[in-house]
Amino acid sequence: MKFVFFHLMPYPYLPDDFDESYPSPSLTFPNKHFDRELGNRLYHRYLDELENAEKLGFDGIAVNEHHQSAYGLMPSPNIMAAALARRTERAQIMVLGNAIGIRGNPLRVAEEIAMLDHLSNGRVVSGFVRGIGWEYFASGVNPTRSRDRFNEAHDLIIKAWTSEEPFQWISPNYEYRYVNLWPRPVQEPHPPIYIPGAGSTETMKFVAEHGHTYMSVYAPTPLVRRWFDGHRQAVEELGMEHDPVKSAFSVPIYVAETDEKAHREGRQHIEWLFHRGLKQSFPQVYPPGYMSPGSMRGMLMSGMKPYTETSYEELLAGGYAVVGSPETVTARLTELQAQLGFGQLIGLFSIGDITSDEMSRSMELFANQVMPALRPLGVANRVTAAS
Amino acid sequence: MTQVTTSEAGQGVSGPPTEGFLEIAGGRVHLFRGGGGAPVLFLHAAGGAGRWHEFHELLSRRFEVFAPDHPGFGGSDEFPELEGVDDLVFHYLDVIEALGLERPHVVGASFGGWVAAELAVARPDAIGSLTLLGAAGLRLPKHPAADLFLMTPEQVVGALFKDPARASALFPGAPSVDDVLAAYRDMTAMARFSWYPFLSNPKLERRVHRITARTLVACPSEDKVIPVAHGERYAELIPQARFSQIEDCGHAMYFERPEEFAQVVTEFLADVEAGTQLSGASR
Numbered sequence: 100m101k102f103v104f105f106h107l108m109p110y111p112y113l114p115d116d117f118d119e120s121y122p123s124p125s126l127t128f129p130n131k132h133f134d135r136e137l138g139n140r141l142y143h144r145y146l147d148e149l150e151n152a153e154k155l156g157f158d159g160i161a162v163n164e165h166h167q168s169a170y171g172l173m174p175s176p177n178i179m180a181a182a183l184a185r186r187t188e189r190a191q192i193m194v195l196g197n198a199i200g201i202r203g204n205p206l207r208v209a210e211e212i213a214m215l216d217h218l219s220n221g222r223v224v225s226g227f228v229r230g231i232g233w234e235y236f237a238s239g240v241n242p243t244r245s246r247d248r249f250n251e252a253h254d255l256i257i258k259a260w261t262s263e264e265p266f267q268w269i270s271p272n273y274e275y276r277y278v279n280l281w282p283r284p285v286q287e288p289h290p291p292i293y294i295p296g297a298g299s300t301e302t303m304k305f306v307a308e309h310g311h312t313y314m315s316v317y318a319p320t321p322l323v324r325r326w327f328d329g330h331r332q333a334v335e336e337l338g339m340e341h342d343p344v345k346s347a348f349s350v351p352i353y354v355a356e357t358d359e360k361a362h363r364e365g366r367q368h369i370e371w372l373f374h375r376g377l378k379q380s381f382p383q384v385y386p387p388g389y390m391s392p393g394s395m396r397g398m399l400m401s402g403m404k405p406y407t408e409t410s411y412e413e414l415l416a417g418g419y420a421v422v423g424s425p426e427t428v429t430a431r432l433t434e435l436q437a438q439l440g441f442g443q444l445i446g447l448f449s450i451g452d453i454t455s456d457e458m459s460r461s462m463e464l465f466a467n468q469v470m471p472a473l474r475p476l477g478v479a480n481r482v483t484a485a486s
Numbered sequence: 487m488t489q490v491t492t493s494e495a496g497q498g499v500s501g502p503p504t505e506g507f508l509e510i511a512g513g514r515v516h517l518f519r520g521g522g523g524a525p526v527l528f529l530h531a532a533g534g535a536g537r538w539h540e541f542h543e544l545l546s547r548r549f550e551v552f553a554p555d556h557p558g559f560g561g562s563d564e565f566p567e568l569e570g571v572d573d574l575v576f577h578y579l580d581v582i583e584a585l586g587l588e589r590p591h592v593v594g595a596s597f598g599g600w601v602a603a604e605l606a607v608a609r610p611d612a613i614g615s616l617t618l619l620g621a622a623g624l625r626l627p628k629h630p631a632a633d634l635f636l637m638t639p640e641q642v643v644g645a646l647f648k649d650p651a652r653a654s655a656l657f658p659g660a661p662s663v664d665d666v667l668a669a670y671r672d673m674t675a676m677a678r679f680s681w682y683p684f685l686s687n688p689k690l691e692r693r694v695h696r697i698t699a700r701t702l703v704a705c706p707s708e709d710k711v712i713p714v715a716h717g718e719r720y721a722e723l724i725p726q727a728r729f730s731q732i733e734d735c736g737h738a739m740y741f742e743r744p745e746e747f748a749q750v751v752t753e754f755l756a757d758v759e760a761g762t763q764l765s766g767a768s769r
């Protein structure tokens with residue numbers, strides 16, 4: 100099992116009337132609620148937590164991109180990755196990912212990831228995401244072009260990383276008469292690529308064909324199982340052996356000494372994440388054209404409730420989050436691994452309005468008592484873990 | 487070549503409308519046609535595709551009304567190669583040609599009004615008259631259009647109607663999965679053409695002086711989506727445009743007050759017909 104310490108860098112200090120007065124912490128939640136001093140401290144606390152994760156034995160430390168939101172404070176994940184690159188030595192620096200669907204200039208992403216690969220001495224992982232629906236409102240990019248832009252930018256960036264001669268690039272959304280990337284990345288042929296999936300069979304096939312890693316998003320276990328099975332099948336249909344490490348399970352985790360304590364402390368943080376952080380309207384998540392007709396039908400038929408209507412108990416029972424003592428968390432993740440077959444665990448430990456102390460204790464308990472027990476799971480026969 | 491297949495649908499006083507498909511380059515256009523008289527090409531708003539409305543029915547008592555669904559809306563094909571309103575201008579020139587219309591009156595509402603204005607700018611000679619109902623299309627930073635894309639269905643109703651109670655009579659019951667998917671498809675097409683620049687062509691304002699067709703600009707008094715300032719600006723810039731305001735009505739226009747809108751449009755078109763023997767609409 101490969102262990103990733105993932106951070107969202109949330110802004111937890113919401114006003115008391117948030118639940119009644121604001122439809123979402125994203126896009127329209129006024130930025131006057133960002134306290135400059137508190138926000139400043141958060142960045143340093145969060146970066147400390149990521150650095151500490153390496154010391155505790157996590158194989159990767161991960162950041163991501165969100166815009167105009169208290170849900171996550173990293174409009175530029177590459178800046179966070181740069182801050183980590185020279186303060187760490189061993190862990191992979193994972194950008195999960197750059198929202199190439201909304202970037203005006205995808206070559207800039209190719210350049211920055213290549214630079215990060217040098218700053219980190221070849222430890223960079225490059226995730227590509229489309230960006231959440233509201234970020235199409237926040238950027239002006241037309242969501243009906245989202246998938247095409249994503250695919251074109253993906254192909255362009257890989258070609259830019261791997262080509263040894265200048266080339267011309269013309270696709271419906273991008274035109275460059277000269278592409279000639281300096282620097283080339285350290286890793287050959289290029290940094291590993293991670294892509295999230297949420298049920299689209301096109302994405303499963305796309306990830307399989309390119310040999311990328313498939314990441315889940317927060318969803319009930321039966322759905323995630325269908326996605327992981329679909330991806331694994333897509334790999335096998337290409338005549339290749341599926342390496343479990345390329346199925347990466349994303350889940351918030353809170354560990355305390357006892358189950359009772361874990362629930363007493365953890366409930367509020369899990370609820371913050373799903374009921375406040377992820378409070379968002381239908382059009383904010385699914386702007387027109389963001390979903391293909393087939394994916395939209397699948398989503399409507401899946402019967403998945405909005406996060407805000409899913410109770411703490413349902414979130415735990417559904418496998419959206421894992422909370423408990425080290426023994427309970429070990430048993431639960433072992434069970435989920437057996438059901439889902441993942442070989443990589445992307446844990447979110449800094450959950451919502453968690454305190455720094457709770458967070459440190461949770462990740463230490465996890466690293467010392469849960470990680471060793473899970474380490475042998477999800478390893479392919481002929482492939483070593485923590486690739 | 488063109489072919490119109492028809493099947494009966496809806497009901498009408500002046501002869502029932504026919505519903506069918508027009509095959510043109512790039513795909514099939516779903517449309518209704520009904521009534522008799524000089525031809526009117528009606529270009530629908532973001533909502534309202536795929537239906538023959540009371541407004542159409544009233545207009546068809548005096549004119550022959552052609553009401554196509556825009557590409558990607560209602561029953562029309564996707565026409566995925568059409569990316570912007572400039573493409574829609576050529577699309578509707580194809581439609582006019584395929585229907586065999588000469589200089590039809592063009593009536594457009596909201597988004598359809600924008601398309602109508604662009605058509606009148608590009609080919610002033612190709613239309614008999616221009617009617618803009620709560621038309622989008624101008625970029626007026628001091629009078630921004632409301633962001634329908636970000637609204638929940640309840641918010642949309644509140645924004646569109648002066649009296650939301652009228653809306654509940656028009657849309658009873660909870661939508662089915664297919665209803666949601668159909669609405670999402672319409673909004674997807676809408677976004678394709680109007681997400682950015684938002685509901686406007688920044689160059690349109692300095693081009694509308696090219697319009698030579700006689701023009702009616704009609705606005706609902708309580709428009710919370712496209713501020714009345716847009717209609718006023720159109721009327722100011724289009725040579726000799728007539729301006730009319732329909733009281734006690736929201737942007738839903740012909741959903742909320744179909745009789746009043748049909749009346750003001752019918753009167754204008756009748757005036758145009760009466761005043762122009764040679765330059766009026768014909769087919």
